[in-house]
Amino acid sequence: MAKHAIITGAAGLLGSHVAAAFRKAGYTVSALDVVEAEGIEKVDLTDLEAALSAIGPADCMAHVASLPRPIGYEAEDVFRTNMTLMFNVLTAMERSGIEKMVFASSFSVLGLPFAPAPVHLSYFPIDENHPHAPQDVYAVTKWLGEEMVDAWTRRTGNPAASIRMPWIQTAESFPEQVKPRREREEAGLDLWAYIDARDAGRAFVQAAEAEISGHERFFISAADTYSDQPTTELVDAAYPDLERRAALSGHSALLDNTRAAELIGFAPEHSWRDY
Numbered sequence: 001m002a003k004h005a006i007i008t009g010a011a012g013l014l015g016s017h018v019a020a021a022f023r024k025a026g027y028t029v030s031a032l033d034v035v036e037a038e039g040i041e042k043v044d045l046t047d048l049e050a051a052l053s054a055i056g057p058a059d060c061m062a063h064v065a066s067l068p069r070p071i072g073y074e075a076e077d078v079f080r081t082n083m084t085l086m087f088n089v090l091t092a093m094e095r096s097g098i099e100k101m102v103f104a105s106s107f108s109v110l111g112l113p114f115a116p117a118p119v120h121l122s123y124f125p126i127d128e129n130h131p132h133a134p135q136d137v138y139a140v141t142k143w144l145g146e147e148m149v150d151a152w153t154r155r156t157g158n159p160a161a162s163i164r165m166p167w168i169q170t171a172e173s174f175p176e177q178v179k180p181r182r183e184r185e186e187a188g189l190d191l192w193a194y195i196d197a198r199d200a201g202r203a204f205v206q207a208a209e210a211e212i213s214g215h216e217r218f219f220i221s222a223a224d225t226y227s228d229q230p231t232t233e234l235v236d237a238a239y240p241d242l243e244r245r246a247a248l249s250g251h252s253a254l255l256d257n258t259r260a261a262e263l264i265g266f267a268p269e270h271s272w273r274d275y
Contacts, residue, residue: 004058005208006030006098008045008089009065011037014104014168017201018062025205030058033065046084048091055092060208063089064104070114070138082141083148090152101160102207103149107219107255108139109164113189115139123243124235126191127256128218146217153215161207161264162217166193166255167226168200171275178226178272188238191254192225196270206264216263221255223268 005022009015010031019031032054033040043054045065055061065085067078086103093101110126111119111133122130134143146162153160167190169178178194181187203220225231231248248254260266 002026002028003060004028004030005060005062006032006055006058007062007064008032008085009063009104011035011040012064012068013170013173013197014165014200015064017197018064018104018204019201021198021201021205022062022208025209027059027205030054045088046081048088051088051092052095055089055098056096058096058098060100060102061089061093061098062102062104062204062208065089066104066141067138070136075137078137079141082138083144086145086148090148093152094156099156099158100208101149101152101158102204103145103160103162105146105162105164105217106139106142107164107166107191107193107221108136109134109143109146111135111139112191113186119189121239121242123245124239124248125246125252125254125256126219128259146215150215159212160215161210161212162215163200163203163207163260164217164219165195165200166190166221167195168197169194169226169272170197174226174272174275182227185238187227188234190226192227192231192234193221193253193255194226194272195220195222195268196272199268199270202269203260203264203266206266210264212263218259218263219255219257220260220266221253221257221268222271223253223257224251224271224273225253226272227251
């Protein structure tokens with residue numbers, strides 16, 4: 001019998017690629033979202049009773065649904081929506097007996113890129129030991145979401161993964177979104193980081209199938225930056241005094257994939273340079 005995965009936020013950019021990756025891996029997929037779209041079960045997961053009704057037994061929950069940035073939304077709406085979604089999803093998982101969670105977290109737990117005050121990074125490349133310093137409401141909800149997943153793991157003994165991702169891109173979105181930004185000074189707030197949506201979707205399947213104990217939190221990223229400039233030049237200009245714990249050769253990324261490779265076998269396959 002095919003395994004069953006439930007995907008929240010399945011109509012969005014990331015969620016649709018996560019759903020596609022699970023289907024490609026042979027899963028049956030329940031695709032949930034608040035919007036109407038082909039193949040989507042429309043449900044408002046901020047309503048607890050609706051969440052309890054929509055979320056039944058499954059092998060894995062991939063929780064992607066959220067308000068995806070602090071810009072363009074009222075702060076209280078971001079906090080209320082994202083926190084309520086997490087609470088309701090975890091509650092429904094416990095009621096229905098789902099024993100594996102993969103959460104769409106964000107590299108914004110570092111504080112970047114939306115922080116209103118300066119973020120003081122410690123070293124490059126950034127790994128899971130780097131301090132967290134969320135400031136804006138979106139980053140705070142991602143950090144608190146991870147903490148709620150941590151509590152769920154302690155409470156149930158079930159495994160979970162929180163995947164910390166940078167800017168998610170496709171061949172279609174990259175020219176419109178990234179190219180205008182990458183020449184600006186504020187591109188350094190992104191760490192010039194991105195990940196192809198196909199690689200992100202595949203990472204969710206790998207996390208669902210990996211032998212994970214407890215709750216693991218890790219970064220994933222493309223292997224390269226989104227910039228044409230070599231990484232050393234970018235860092236020299238924007239972060240000249242920051243410690244470098246590894247060689248930053250070529251266009252190498254500033255988010256370290258090592259932990260993701262060790263835990264789930266992740267390795268990025270796609271680059272904007274091939275778009």
